[in-house]
Amino acid sequence: MTSADFADRGETDPISRFTEDWQCCLRGDRNEPPPIAEYIPDGTKVRLAVLTDLVRIDLRHRWDREGLGKRIAEYRKEFPEVEHSAELVDLLCEEFLARRRYAPLELADFLAEYPELAQDVRVRLAGYADDDDDTAADTERATALVAGLAPGHRIDDFDLLTDLGTGTLGRVFLARQRSMQRLVAVRLSAGRVAGGHSMAQLDHPHLVRVFDQRLVTASTAEAPASTRLVYMQYLPGGTAAGVLAERRRGPESEGGALLLRAIDAAMEARGEIRPSDSSVRAEIAALSWPETVAWIGRRLADALNYAEQHGVLHRDIKPANVLFTAEGIPKFADFAARTAAPRSASNPLAAEPDSLPYRSPEQLAELLDPAGPSPGPSSDIYALGALLWELLAGATPFDDPPMPADPDARAETIATMVALRERGVTAAALRELPADTPSALLRVLLECLRADPQRRWRNGAELAAQLDLCLDERARELVDPAPTSFAHRSRGWLIPILALCVGVPNLLASVYNINLNNSLIIDRMTAADQERFAAGGLVTNLIAFPIAALLLLFLTRRPLTIGFRLARGREYSPRTLAAARRDTLQMGDWAVWVPFGFWLIAGVVWPLAPVFFGVDLPRATFLHFYAAQVVCAAIALAYPFFPIMVYAVRSIYPQLLVRGGVGAEDEEQLRKLAKRGNFYLGVAASVPLLGVASATFVDAADLDLVIVSVRVLSVGGILAFVLTYRLFRMLEADLLALARAIPQRKR
Structure with missing residues (x-):
């Protein structure tokens, strides 16, 4: 009975189901190994053959995991019919080889556990030799035996149907396995050829499934010859x-x-x-x-x-x-x-x-x-x-x-x-x-x-x-842009673009701040106080701007240098590249939070400096000044983020991504960046509202002095939000495309 026969009866091939459920256990999707009893077909002619294959699969997987090893003696006790399996000796050999990989095991000690089958096991294990032996000890008799095989012959449990060709490891036939009534590919080789037993332990959707191997002894005109027989999944689609x-x-x-x-x-x-x-x-x-x-x-x-x-x-x-x-x-x-x-x-x-x-x-x-x-x-x-x-x-x-x-x-x-x-x-x-x-x-x-x-x-x-x-068309265009594209040609412009993206919004915020402060505070001071106030602002700026610039350069040092050096053939360790990828995805945050913090600090330090030099400022002045600084800080926080990150994700990050070593952590960083984008979009939407809110702190008599600045801020903020929203959607689409290019935990 084949897998198709099971399907015709509305059933699933029990061996395939058992193998898949074991894979779920190995992946951690299932806590306990699947119980064999649930997969044995009832009342079928191939019950014993299916049970034997289930035991073989279960045995291999259990001994590959610490603490789950199980002996054939335990299977014989649980399923007495295993005693009558024609492949019982093969199963004992499987147990010996599996246990020896797990821990040192002397053959004599193992055979003492199965004295009634010791001689058969000893002979069969001698045929297995050791799959770590990659030699080709072919004999003339075995070579002649393999060469003389043809469709229509029977060898062991297999009827040879079609000659599929000869390869490095032996001659391959399409055959029917009598005990399982299924089509398989059978590879026959003279002597001991490595590969069969190793491959029988591998179970992957893109590896030809090797069911098992045997050492078959057949008679020739001169004397018996031993032939290695490996039978595996048959694939009809050619090579x-x-x-x-x-x-x-x-x-x-x-x-x-x-x-x-x-x-x-x-x-x-x-x-x-x-x-x-x-x-x-x-x-x-x-x-x-x-x-x-x-x-x-x-x-x-x-x-x-x-x-x-x-x-x-x-x-x-x-x-x-x-x-x-x-x-x-x-x-x-x-x-x-x-x-x-x-x-x-x-x-x-x-x-x-x-x-x-x-x-x-x-x-x-x-x-x-x-x-x-x-x-x-x-x-x-x-x-x-x-x-x-x-x-x-x-x-x-x-x-x-x-x-x-x-x-x-x-x-x-x-x-x-x-x-x-x-x-x-x-x-x-x-x-x-x-x-x-x-x-x-x-x-x-x-x-x-x-x-x-x-x-x-x-x-x-x-x-x-x-x-x-x-x-992924979008992902590959991001990672490997055309040489004539802006994303490719701008890879060496990180510092100018970063300076432009940070500088323009902060410059506009400064213009707004200066106009508002001139109207409400500075124009009402004496000439001497204006000079002191201006001196305090100059000192504050001369200290704050260099510190902010140096801090930004330090935080972005990896994106600034590594991408440039990679383009010139420099090699870096996976750990350094991972740090550079992480820093690149945080460039936008640093570029907005550093100026944001300095705006708020300046809102306290700048007006206090003139007071220290003897300038007498009304208490309301401090409130007006700090409210204006908060609006400027919001501008610095909202608008540079998206142009910087769109540039970084399209021009800088892909150079680091293609170097390999990426994984689930990188995917998580991309998804976190997408979530942070929602926050910055909300801040961009709030800038016009903050401008209007700050005007509520102004006396009614002074509203005419600030109304133009507030209107410009509101209209400009709305237009800036539209542009920011478009950049947000571009960034979101780019991040999703790059996330799809990150290797998943399971494929």
Whole structure:
């Protein structure tokens, strides 16, 4: 019975449900692990087979979490029928390998717990060897056995239906698993090939699901031979190799339809019927070709990040190892190595030629000098970037020379390939990209293809976030504006623009303040008192303005310097970049609160200074003066904020965002800024009202003296509010777009 059979009966595949519920538990969305008993189908022919798979999944997940480990003996007690499973010995091997990863465990001690099955377990574990062993100990008999297999043969629990091809890790068939009555892809390889057991522990929507592996012993004409059998999810949509062939034949202007046509061709060749109603296919069809490539890459990058977090690297990314579902969802297959895997003892120059164009410079250098540094996770980032470039352009980013068939003659060619990658992508390769390629996508791919591993995206999560950004038109225009745009050309104008945005509103506030004070206070003083009052104001300004300017320069030092230096090739740590992003989003606050505070302080200090020098001021004068200062402080608080933040978000912040290392904290900072905008909008609306309110403190006889200033303030405040509101809506839309470009906690 297949998953489709369950669906036809109105049920959900219990194994899929169980796996998904376990993922909810691992994410923290569910407190307790799902109980197996709730997922076992009642009265079906495959009850025992389903129960066995449920136990296997539960066992792996439990031993991956501290304090949840469970032994097969406990499962046998809870479900006595497990005793009769044909895969009981395999389950015991799973327990041993899981427990050994969790804590040291001697094989003899483990076998003592299951004495009745000790011999069978010992033999089977010898076949498993150790998945940390990345060697290819193929024998001639096993190689002959695998080569002699053909559709129609049966091996172990599998009827071979169709030959799907031969890859680096073995020969692949479409097969029917008899016990589960489902279609699977079966990979057969001679000897011990790493990858199956490691991949069986990975469960991600963009990784081909590996169900299990077995060591199958079959008879040959000479003697029995052991063959490694790995069975996994079957995907009917073909590979990225088929998509590339379609890309080279058809115009990229067709966009996502080109990808769907390649998938449909692969399905038709295998006798499959494409889905008639699919929201995923509708989404793909609406994309341009560069967006389609970003859509594919974002999912594959997420899969790389997941695998790396589980200690597994791919190390063999190429078109044949990217498979598609019938709906067009990409999945990685054939992960080749654990992070700590030792090197192969075979001839390194015998690597599959079709893999070499996608390998990083350090991977190619390793072929020439196996004793050199071992490539790390960034090599997979490079290979994925090279694959995405080829999908986008229809050609690889480097013009590599033909690879000789003889492995011993490849050293010179590989050395040339290393040199080409170290020189970087050429102008000729850039011209092959589609005309509608967004600047953001070009930047992302060029970062992947940097020769220095330290300068690439640090992990798949960063790359996935950047490719997400490429799928959001507004966000990518913000982050990668056209070179001729104002946002791009004004990146070096931070100090002049900051000075203009802060200076103009404060200057207008000063004009209002001077006119009001002249009418109500200064014109009524004696000439001597006017001189003393003016001297006090001059001293106050000479002290206040430099202090305010220095304070603003200090608070904005990171946005002022880091963006400028980044544009000139300077590198910064993720921690420094995070601080710069935070400071950039607070520039507007500092630019308004510092002048606001100084206006209020000046409202007390300025009139007191003349009193100290002997000027006699009526008490009402202090009230009038301070009321005017409050209005000026409100102007300084309301109007500079939005032009500064629109400029900062469009010109300064994107330079910091594209450097990576962003996360949930950055998204929260963007959302907080959007909320603060509501406050400043309210202050802008209150300025005309404050002007009118301040006039109520003026004697009726003096209203004629201030009425013009109040009218100008009211009309000007209303016009300024309209402009402020437009800037507020622009800022709000920009912040939401940038927030969408921030990687989420779960994807």
